[in-house]
Amino acid sequence: MEPTPALADRQQFDQVLGNLFLNARDASPLAHGAPAIRIDVRDTGIGMDDATRQQIFEPFFTTKGVGKGTGLGLAVVLGAIQQDHGMIEAHSALGRGTTxxxxxxxxxxxxxxxxxxPVLFVSGYTDDIIALHGFVREGVALLEKPFSPSVLARKVRGIVDARSARGA
Amino acid sequence: MFSRRQMIRPVAVQVNALIEDSLCHYRRLIGEGIRLEFAA
Known part of the structure; x- marks a missing residue:
């Protein structure tokens, strides 16, 4: 059966949807094709229903028993990610797990x-290999792993001082 | 002024078909960084 038709002006219909899509794009922190690192944490546990999923980032919301959960874990996670202009998604199926x-x-x-x-790249590769892949350019600070706290402190001091010297 | 206004012609449309026709256009509009899913 054909779905019931709606009464609409085609151009206005396009305008409405187009503007809503653009708003959605602008509300997405990682929009505009910004490249991102993605990390999935997946379990095959009990999962959760939609009502639960919509509350998980709220402070003090917990499904764990009294004295077991603080309800702060995911609130902290969300706060940290938002401060880095990142994004987090939760997908879940009851009885099948959550990602x-x-x-x-x-x-x-x-x-x-x-x-x-100021940006300091930290890598387990030597800077030769990274330079080979065109990642490190002039003026990009790189810290090779493993490193000691004092080496880290010197590197950070170095790039911060260089930045102050530029008057930034 | 009023003559410059576009004529609005509301007609009976199949909304799902209309969106499907324009999906390519919408995807270009929002850019490659965003996945647009259409569930009819």
Whole structure:
């Protein structure tokens, strides 16, 4: 059976949907094709229904027993991710488990948005290999793992001082 | 002024078909970074 038709002007219909889509895009922190790192945390546990899923990021909401959960874990997670301009999604099926997907914007993307921001790349690869892949450019600070606290402190001091010297 | 206004012509439309026809257009509009899913 054909669905019931609606009464609408085609151009206005396009305008309405187009504007709603653009609003949705602008409300998405990682929109505009910003590249991101994605981390999925998946369990095959009890899962949750939609009503529960919609409340999980609220402070003090917990399904764990009294004295077992603080209700703060996911609120803290959401706060941290939002401060990094990232995003988190939760997908769940009752009885089948839950998947949390976290999206962090790439440091490269953040640098483009905030050119003055000091960035220190940390990697387990040697800088030779990274340079080979065209990732490290002139003026990009790189810290190779493993490193000691004092080496980290020196690197951070170095890029912060360099930034102050530029008058940023 | 009023002559510049577009004529509104409301007609009976199949909304699902209309959206399906324009999906490509909407996807271009919002860019590649966003997945647009259409559930009819």
């Amino acid at each position: 949390f997907s976290v999206f962090w914007p790439l440091a490269e993307a953040v640098r483009q948005r905030c050119p003055g921001l």
